[in-house]
Amino acid sequence: MAEVQLRHIDKRWGDFVGVKDFDLTIPDKEFLVLLGPSGCGKTTTMRMIAGLEEATDGEILIGGKVVNDLEPKDRDVAMVFQSYALYPNMNVYENIRFPLKVRNIAPDTHDEKVRRAAEMVELTQFLHRKPADLSGGQRQRVALARAIVREPNVFLMDEPLSNLDAKLRVSTRAQIKNLSHELQVTTIYVTHDQIEAMTLADRVVVMNAGVVQQVGTPTEIYNYPANTFVASFIGSPAMNLVRGNVYKGTFTAENISISGLNSDVEGEVILGFRAEDAIVAANQAATNGVGADVFSIELLGEATMITVKVGDALIAVKADKEYSTDIGKPFFAEIPAAICHLFDAKSGDRIS
Ligand code: ATP
Numbered sequence: 001m002a003e004v005q006l007r008h009i010d011k012r013w014g015d016f017v018g019v020k021d022f023d024l025t026i027p028d029k030e031f032l033v034l035l036g037p038s039g040c041g042k043t044t045t046m047r048m049i050a051g052l053e054e055a056t057d058g059e060i061l062i063g064g065k066v067v068n069d070l071e072p073k074d075r076d077v078a079m080v081f082q083s084y085a086l087y088p089n090m091n092v093y094e095n096i097r098f099p100l101k102v103r104n105i106a107p108d109t110h111d112e113k114v115r116r117a118a119e120m121v122e123l124t125q126f127l128h129r130k131p132a133d134l135s136g137g138q139r140q141r142v143a144l145a146r147a148i149v150r151e152p153n154v155f156l157m158d159e160p161l162s163n164l165d166a167k168l169r170v171s172t173r174a175q176i177k178n179l180s181h182e183l184q185v186t187t188i189y190v191t192h193d194q195i196e197a198m199t200l201a202d203r204v205v206v207m208n209a210g211v212v213q214q215v216g217t218p219t220e221i222y223n224y225p226a227n228t229f230v231a232s233f234i235g236s237p238a239m240n241l242v243r244g245n246v247y248k249g250t251f252t253a254e255n256i257s258i259s260g261l262n263s264d265v266e267g268e269v270i271l272g273f274r275a276e277d278a279i280v281a282a283n284q285a286a287t288n289g290v291g292a293d294v295f296s297i298e299l300l301g302e303a304t305m306i307t308v309k310v311g312d313a314l315i316a317v318k319a320d321k322e323y324s325t326d327i328g329k330p331f332f333a334e335i336p337a338a339i340c341h342l343f344d345a346k347s348g349d350r351i352s
Contacts, residue, residue: 051074243345290317
């Protein structure tokens with residue numbers, strides 16, 4: 001049982017607040033992803049759980065036990081970093097075995113444990129190679145095997161895929177997902193890549209400037225972003241956000257009008273909708289649509305992304321792959337009221 005509890009955790013260096021009031025329970029076996037832009041406090045949060053950084057305030061519990069004063073080695077957590085930190089003079093077998101040696105695990109169990117971990121990450125045929133003779137992806141798998149072999153209560157992974165090229169990142173991501181399903185160990189995973197977060201997580205924590213913005217399943221975060229920060233951070237492209245005015249359920253901004261919004265709010269708001277939820281139309285819709293000149297055209301393979309300019313905002317609409325137009329030509333899309341999100345113009349918080 002390795003539930004991890006973070007109770008009102010703060011991290012400050014002098015006046016600078018790195019993490020503010022992080023308060024969350026991570027149930028046993030959950031795969032939790034900390035997501036946010038560079039400098040938002042993800043790594044600091046993880047390092048506090050590992051014991052590499054001391055929390056300024058708050059309590060950290062692992063398996064029901066307060067661990068604030070425990071050394072990293074006594075917390076029963078295994079970390080995987082973006083730099084693989086392998087021992088260059090040891091072969092793969094010895095690298096994977098290393099944590100068993102330093103923990104004084106009975107030597108007669110080592111061989112079986114090392115081979116099982118190597119098998120899980122498909123490294124059996126490389127056991128005698130030195131790290132220098134492996135590809136980046138294989139080295140990262142050695143680092144994973146070295147974490148697995150310890151059979152820890154909690155895995156902490158800090159951007160483990162960020163040194164891999166795009167293709168390898170996708171296949172190693174699938175491997176981590178499969179491993180976590182097999183191992184069923186509580187995992188806290190840090191990334192700034194929203195696709196990684198969405199594909200791996202049971203729950204995602206979106207952070208900005210040291211503050212948790214939203215905690216939810218990938219679907220919740222995608223469909224009901226709590227504020228404009230989350231809306232603009234999740235999804236590719238990010239959610240379209242347009243500033244305008246709403247009156248009696250009708251939103252208007254330059255080149256956009258949408259009626260039938262389910263909200264009593266009046267005045268300035270930010271309207272959000274996703275590129276794939278708008279519907280390309282042949283003509284200007286009487287209501288509920290956008291009409292503007294084409295600003296850019298991107299061929300995505302499975303679709304064509306059309307961008308138009310509305311005031312200061314760029315609005316993306318996903319058209320099908322056969323759609324053909326030119327920059328500067330008029331473009332129309334229907335934006336059904338039901339797919340729209342409204343956010344407060346000042347705070348950015350979700351209204352409806
Ligand atoms: P990245 O994705 O770039 O790794 P991150 O979200 O993991 O970013 P952190 O490394 O947690 O960010 O850093 C959070 C903030 O705390 C940053 O502004 C960073 O400069 C600051 N910070 C980190 N360590 C220290 C330190 N020892 N002293 C002062 N400030 C620090």
